[in-house]
Amino acid sequence: MNKNERLKGDLLVEFFSEEIPARMQVGSGDQLEDLFRKNLVSRDINFNSCKIYTGPRHLAIIIRDIDLIQKNQVIEKRGPRLGSDERAINGFLKANNISLSDTIIKNTNNGDFYFYSQNLIGANSAKILPDIINQIIRGFVWSKSQRWAYSDLKWARPLRNILILLNDELVEGKIKIGNNTYLEFTNYTFGHRHNEQKIIVKNINEYERLLNNHNVILDREIRKNNILNDIGLLLNKKHLQLKQDNSLLDEITGLVEFPNVMLGSIDNEFMSLPPEVLSTAMKVHQKYFSIIDNNNKLVPKFLFVSNALSEENRNISITEGNERVLRARLSDASFFWKVDTSNSLDHYNKKIEKILFYEGLGSIFDKTLRISKISNYFSTHFNEDASLAKEAALLSKVDLASEIVGEFPELQGIMGGYYSKINGSSNSVSIAISEHYKPKGFADDMPKTNLGAMLSMIDNIDTLTGFFGINKKPSGSKDPFALRRSGFSIVKIMIEFKLNFCISDLFTESLNTFNNSSEIIKTELQAFIVDKFSFILKKEGLRDDIIESIISLPDLYKIPFQVLCKRIKYINNMYKTEEFKFFLSNFKRLNNIIKANQLQENSKIKINKNLFQGSEEEGIFDVTNNLRLEIINNKDEVEKQENILKEIIKISDAIDVFFEKIIVNHEDDIIKNNRLMLLVNLRNIIIQYSKFSLLED
Amino acid sequence: MSKKKSFQNILMALQSYWVNQGCLLLQPYDSEVGAGTFHPSTVLRVLGPDPIWKAAYIQPCRRPTDGRYGENPNRLQHYYQFQVIIQPSPDDIQDLYLGSLNAIGLNTKDHDVRFVEDDWESPTLGASGLGWEIWCDGMEISQFTYFQQVGGIDVNPVASEITYGLERLAMFIQKVENVYDLDWDGVEQTKGGKTYGDIFLQQEKEFSTYNFEKSNSTILLQHFSDAEKECVSLLKNKDKPLCLPAYDQCIKASHIFNLLDARGVISASERQSYILKVRNMSRSCCLAWMEKNNNE
Numbered sequence: 001m002n003k004n005e006r007l008k009g010d011l012l013v014e015f016f017s018e019e020i021p022a023r024m025q026v027g028s029g030d031q032l033e034d035l036f037r038k039n040l041v042s043r044d045i046n047f048n049s050c051k052i053y054t055g056p057r058h059l060a061i062i063i064r065d066i067d068l069i070q071k072n073q074v075i076e077k078r079g080p081r082l083g084s085d086e087r088a089i090n091g092f093l094k095a096n097n098i099s100l101s102d103t104i105i106k107n108t109n110n111g112d113f114y115f116y117s118q119n120l121i122g123a124n125s126a127k128i129l130p131d132i133i134n135q136i137i138r139g140f141v142w143s144k145s146q147r148w149a150y151s152d153l154k155w156a157r158p159l160r161n162i163l164i165l166l167n168d169e170l171v172e173g174k175i176k177i178g179n180n181t182y183l184e185f186t187n188y189t190f191g192h193r194h195n196e197q198k199i200i201v202k203n204i205n206e207y208e209r210l211l212n213n214h215n216v217i218l219d220r221e222i223r224k225n226n227i228l229n230d231i232g233l234l235l236n237k238k239h240l241q242l243k244q245d246n247s248l249l250d251e252i253t254g255l256v257e258f259p260n261v262m263l264g265s266i267d268n269e270f271m272s273l274p275p276e277v278l279s280t281a282m283k284v285h286q287k288y289f290s291i292i293d294n295n296n297k298l299v300p301k302f303l304f305v306s307n308a309l310s311e312e313n314r315n316i317s318i319t320e321g322n323e324r325v326l327r328a329r330l331s332d333a334s335f336f337w338k339v340d341t342s343n344s345l346d347h348y349n350k351k352i353e354k355i356l357f358y359e360g361l362g363s364i365f366d367k368t369l370r371i372s373k374i375s376n377y378f379s380t381h382f383n384e385d386a387s388l389a390k391e392a393a394l395l396s397k398v399d400l401a402s403e404i405v406g407e408f409p410e411l412q413g414i415m416g417g418y419y420s421k422i423n424g425s426s427n428s429v430s431i432a433i434s435e436h437y438k439p440k441g442f443a444d445d446m447p448k449t450n451l452g453a454m455l456s457m458i459d460n461i462d463t464l465t466g467f468f469g470i471n472k473k474p475s476g477s478k479d480p481f482a483l484r485r486s487g488f489s490i491v492k493i494m495i496e497f498k499l500n501f502c503i504s505d506l507f508t509e510s511l512n513t514f515n516n517s518s519e520i521i522k523t524e525l526q527a528f529i530v531d532k533f534s535f536i537l538k539k540e541g542l543r544d545d546i547i548e549s550i551i552s553l554p555d556l557y558k559i560p561f562q563v564l565c566k567r568i569k570y571i572n573n574m575y576k577t578e579e580f581k582f583f584l585s586n587f588k589r590l591n592n593i594i595k596a597n598q599l600q601e602n603s604k605i606k607i608n609k610n611l612f613q614g615s616e617e618e619g620i621f622d623v624t625n626n627l628r629l630e631i632i633n634n635k636d637e638v639e640k641q642e643n644i645l646k647e648i649i650k651i652s653d654a655i656d657v658f659f660e661k662i663i664v665n666h667e668d669d670i671i672k673n674n675r676l677m678l679l680v681n682l683r684n685i686i687i688q689y690s691k692f693s694l695l696e697d
Numbered sequence: 698m699s700k701k702k703s704f705q706n707i708l709m710a711l712q713s714y715w716v717n718q719g720c721l722l723l724q725p726y727d728s729e730v731g732a733g734t735f736h737p738s739t740v741l742r743v744l745g746p747d748p749i750w751k752a753a754y755i756q757p758c759r760r761p762t763d764g765r766y767g768e769n770p771n772r773l774q775h776y777y778q779f780q781v782i783i784q785p786s787p788d789d790i791q792d793l794y795l796g797s798l799n800a801i802g803l804n805t806k807d808h809d810v811r812f813v814e815d816d817w818e819s820p821t822l823g824a825s826g827l828g829w830e831i832w833c834d835g836m837e838i839s840q841f842t843y844f845q846q847v848g849g850i851d852v853n854p855v856a857s858e859i860t861y862g863l864e865r866l867a868m869f870i871q872k873v874e875n876v877y878d879l880d881w882d883g884v885e886q887t888k889g890g891k892t893y894g895d896i897f898l899q900q901e902k903e904f905s906t907y908n909f910e911k912s913n914s915t916i917l918l919q920h921f922s923d924a925e926k927e928c929v930s931l932l933k934n935k936d937k938p939l940c941l942p943a944y945d946q947c948i949k950a951s952h953i954f955n956l957l958d959a960r961g962v963i964s965a966s967e968r969q970s971y972i973l974k975v976r977n978m979s980r981s982c983c984l985a986w987m988e989k990n991n992n993e
Contacts, residue, residue, distance in 0.1 A: 144827060147843075194806055307811055314808075354964065
């Protein structure tokens, strides 16, 4: 072993606290690693790798091959300017306890200065660590944090112990957590609450195993995998499956130190509840998993993960306890279901009249009236029966007054689907209601039916129009009414359901229902939708310049939506081809000449064919006219967009020969302007399709 | 098998446990409150003057909207909390809490006891804190909070509050699924023993009817504004504010608001303004209390 290797060692730091909320644990691990990296690097202490452990009470990091001694430090201090007054120079020398011969003169942007560079021998890492730890805990940011007793330090929950071992030796030190309150570093930690006692850690390599022996699995991934394995063992032999729920699994992994997976039974009387109600009641209140059979049907079992150590009698009594709690929860849910299903829709409508949608935007009932009004216009675009659309719109929010949605807001829509069905609505109406909160943002599931998509869209249109109308637009990071999500949802449905109205038609009807005739608000709403459209396209990997070339079109809001989509799609398909590159370079050349000559764009010079001196001018004239015809006839036709683009690209040949043979800058201004106008006309036709000048080469 | 602890035994065991931990054993506040926190021994005392304050007490709580005419096995419009408030929060408060469970015959090593995130906020008290609900085999049996603010004022040093839902806890220990079946005194029924239902069922029925159907909103609205006026006037004299009587009025206003809410006569927009009114009252009382105690 050479000398350098011996100067490296391993570092273990563990923050032991009271139970940290599950949702904060993963982020706190990432943050811990990040803070250690920054603080070590800034102090010239190198290391090899980090490993992070996160759990309810233990947050730890092991850093491998860390320098035991900091690199030597060079600290350079600037003194007075060369030629300064003697007192200033002496002052500098005295302050640093040096003589003039210790300084050097260096040239800077501001002139020559005396400099003193001090070489400091690197300190022992063990000596610097208390300072590093202090900076880390003070720099730590929790989404919610608290003080305790006399602390002024804030942590997610009280921080009780800090264990630090460097090369298996306790690092001496303490940190101040409040006035006269300190936390001394220790070489011990604590295990599972069932056998809580101080555990002295003597060897960093033994840390994980030692804690495991005391029933704490430190490694989050191992904990999670253990849970999954045990679930498999319990369910596979019974031919049952877990109803997948990754967020629940992650949460549970943060609630247990030594997972003990168990299966409980649900009383059969509750199995007639809608499966969504069962699953949600189990998940939200109790953090239980639902179990399904091979037909995807819920079975009367639930799965839970206990933190108590496994022992037969204890397991039985814990399972019985959990079953008792679930019975109480499900009795409540059954009661709510009975009450809700015995109420008439009329009863609900009376109730939602009293629930405010938002100050200035009327009640929830008013909202359903508004969307039922605009449903007529939209139903044709969705190819749906107008009376069904209206019925779905009117019933879409009744469930907000139901007991179950009061208890489980996440079941809104789904319950409305059940209640409308029970009250005699058709399948298509009740399915539409049940899926009209989809998609929640641009990455969520889409509604499956046209009617559901339509209902979702007009609900979001109403929300956007309403809030924009009372000047509650999102700004910066503030979007309290999740209006961006509404915007995404509208655009996603426009894309996926291949809707072909113009953006300018989206809000007209809705603005009428608010008696709002403001063009400014209408424009803001349209721009908002375009912004979401462009964001989604970027997310799908399309190039910014391609998107820009379309959404910069001056009559953008008046172009049918599918036409926009097709143009972007075809440009994207083509732009890498040789012929497109050839076209683009010719187009840009043409554009540059026009720009260089600053011809009034709207100049009314009429082309005079008699001034033509070559067939190339004739050629441009002809292709312009042909293209004009093509675009006039077909520019709003979805199916023609590919062909138009091909026609545009083809023009490149005519431009190419034109530039080869014809000099635009003719000495006679009349001929020159005639030629320029020829090019302007062509360009003006081409840029009706896309602003090609915005495309990068 | 050992005999299951009765409701009153659980209460007595909790009381003596916390007395042994150095807590004052206090009695309930004699006015209707929604939670043990409202007791001046919590709300006002954590704001001073003594940096050390340890108290335990049982507090009957009224939640008019939770009434179910005695028909729901888990919900009551009147129930009992056992409250422990300790300032500053001890370093071993979690262990002390677990010790209290063992003291009432709930051996924590036989169960799955967990601390699950639950932050607490009382809009009417302008109070907030971080903590957990404590689960025992999936049942929430207590609430644990580190008080950060009360009346909008930072609590310093931080106090820890533990609230046991006594009915829940007793149902867990006695393995009973209907609150009215709880054994109150441990005496056999044939010898005159009483269940929770024997004592409280009629009360639940009558008060549910009163809360939801019969209370006189006009009178209640008058009471609310009287209480508000009285509270303001008792604090008017800046030199000699009557903090406790004023706070008494604040508590009354809070309960009257809950009654009006249960009666369904408060609209969504009015609701917020009522909450704000009570909050202003409680904040004024807290500030007056702080000022008075810091000056004397």
